[in-house]
Amino acid sequence: MSFGHKHILGIEQLSADDITLILDTAESFKEVSTREIKKVPTLRGKTIINIFFEASTRTRASFEIAGKRLSADTMNISASTSAVVKGETLEDTAKNLEAMHPDIIVMRHGHSGAPHYLAERCGFSVVNAGDGAHEHPSQALLDLMTIREKKGTIEGLVVAIVGDIAHSRVARSNIYALKKMGATVRLAGPGTLLPTEIERMGAEVTTDMNTALDGADVVMMLRIQQERQGKALLPSNREYSRFYGLNPENLKLAKADALVMHPGPMNRGVEISSAVADGAQNVILDQVENGVAVRMALLYLVSGGEQLAEQSA
Amino acid sequence: MAVRETIILDQPAINRALTRIAHEILERNKGTDDVALVGVVRGGDHLARCLQQRIQDIEGVEIPLGSLDITMYRDDLASRGSLPVEKTDLLFPLENKRIVLVDDVLFTGRTIRAAMDALMDIGRPRSIQLAILVDRGHRELPIRPDYIGRNVPTSVSEKIVVQFNDENNPTEVRVAKP
Numbered sequence A: 001m002s003f004g005h006k007h008i009l010g011i012e013q014l015s016a017d018d019i020t021l022i023l024d025t026a027e028s029f030k031e032v033s034t035r036e037i038k039k040v041p042t043l044r045g046k047t048i049i050n051i052f053f054e055a056s057t058r059t060r061a062s063f064e065i066a067g068k069r070l071s072a073d074t075m076n077i078s079a080s081t082s083a084v085v086k087g088e089t090l091e092d093t094a095k096n097l098e099a100m101h102p103d104i105i106v107m108r109h110g111h112s113g114a115p116h117y118l119a120e121r122c123g124f125s126v127v128n129a130g131d132g133a134h135e136h137p138s139q140a141l142l143d144l145m146t147i148r149e150k151k152g153t154i155e156g157l158v159v160a161i162v163g164d165i166a167h168s169r170v171a172r173s174n175i176y177a178l179k180k181m182g183a184t185v186r187l188a189g190p191g192t193l194l195p196t197e198i199e200r201m202g203a204e205v206t207t208d209m210n211t212a213l214d215g216a217d218v219v220m221m222l223r224i225q226q227e228r229q230g231k232a233l234l235p236s237n238r239e240y241s242r243f244y245g246l247n248p249e250n251l252k253l254a255k256a257d258a259l260v261m262h263p264g265p266m267n268r269g270v271e272i273s274s275a276v277a278d279g280a281q282n283v284i285l286d287q288v289e290n291g292v293a294v295r296m297a298l299l300y301l302v303s304g305g306e307q308l309a310e311q312s313a
Numbered sequence B: 001m002a003v004r005e006t007i008i009l010d011q012p013a014i015n016r017a018l019t020r021i022a023h024e025i026l027e028r029n030k031g032t033d034d035v036a037l038v039g040v041v042r043g044g045d046h047l048a049r050c051l052q053q054r055i056q057d058i059e060g061v062e063i064p065l066g067s068l069d070i071t072m073y074r075d076d077l078a079s080r081g082s083l084p085v086e087k088t089d090l091l092f093p094l095e096n097k098r099i100v101l102v103d104d105v106l107f108t109g110r111t112i113r114a115a116m117d118a119l120m121d122i123g124r125p126r127s128i129q130l131a132i133l134v135d136r137g138h139r140e141l142p143i144r145p146d147y148i149g150r151n152v153p154t155s156v157s158e159k160i161v162v163q164f165n166d167e168n169n170p171t172e173v174r175v176a177k178p
Helices: A016-034 A058-069 A090-098 A114-121 A137-151 A169-180 A209-213 A237-244 A284-312 B011-028 B044-059 B110-122
Strands: A047-052 A073-078 A104-109 A125-131 A158-162 A184-188 A204-206 A218-221 A259-261 B004-009 B035-040 B065-068 B098-106 B127-135 B147-151 B159-164 B170-177
Touching (some): A016 A137, A016 A169, A047 A090, A058 A073, A058 A104, A058 A284, A090 A104, A090 A114, A104 A114, A104 A284, A114 A125, A125 A137, A137 A169, A137 A218, A137 A284, A158 A209, A204 A209, A259 A284, B004 B011, B004 B127, B011 B044, B011 B127, B011 B170, B044 B170, B065 B110, B098 B110, B098 B159, B110 B127, B127 B170
Parallel strands (some): A047 A104, A104 A125, A184 A204, A218 A259, B035 B098, B098 B127, B127 B147
Antiparallel strands (some): B004 B170
């Protein structure tokens, strides 16, 4: 089984076999992070530019560490320090970067489809680190890796995703990924944060959190994205917390060994209580650890993906 | 084009070669003190397990065994594409160990160079020795095995295939001529 993709733009384009290969590769790379010398020469001589048009600490650090552990030269550009603030277009930024011959661009952008736009116009590989409310493929893959590691499989599991589905690229990528791997996905959130016709993606949808939690193997909490939604969609954080916050009481509705996940950063006391966030069932830091391994796998696989795609053509 | 295949080692011959290599390892290292086997995935790891068993049969000592995947250390990512990465499993410290690196076929030497790089990144063994089931020649690097099952002169276009059964025990070695 070989990987034929030059870009990672979303989970939508990946097959179940692609996802399995990424997870298997990530498991092998995870061992590197446990060594005393946490570095292998795999991508020596490759240049990776992380360009983040939106604030991010976790994902950017994770991609940067992943690149460095593979011996690539990595550099970071954030929108506030780039020429974007001077009015440069995305295409001009991309063309200028291309002239410096990078091999991979890891991009986060506030607009859905921005990485696709770049991938169509430039010669380097593009890895989507989150685009608008569209997709966040590396987050979904690290979630899958964590679930597979803890549960042994993904197929047949019931996964409840609770919270701000409408603004969540994490939810969208996870729905694609979990469905492709044979899990049942339940979505729960207030009606104002459930996109219309989201059930077309193959998930069960409810506005009652307890229904979603009932017998779930995995509970994935989403952050209330205050910066995206404004004030109009929720009466108050307190009310949201009462109906859609995860606490030790409603967690009992899920299976006794259910995993509690959160893509971070958490709003403690809003979507998740501290008792649960620090409880025995949470795997939130496992998600962060697996994030580096998954991103190493993605950078490695796209580096060879182009050649394999050409060979098989 | 038709491919002609010749069996150059059958199962009894492989068994004799592995038993001889096990004795040579013990003789050269004067026993089992600080000796550890590391097999190169895949093929080498199965042979390393066979050698560990033989050394245990001879000396009654179970020496440490590890497996090493060298995909992350290959120098041909650009031309070969991203090959599947297998597991590296070295659960013992390498410091002061006499490591016997085990592989099935020695050809250009690039795999062994990568394996040595990988070992050095993980720890600092006292020495590294090399055990090979089949040495087919055509070295591109100055690498010489310490223990050889069989020297097989080949042309570059020929292929050496080491066959393993379902229990990962070696069953035969064939040379395929195009």
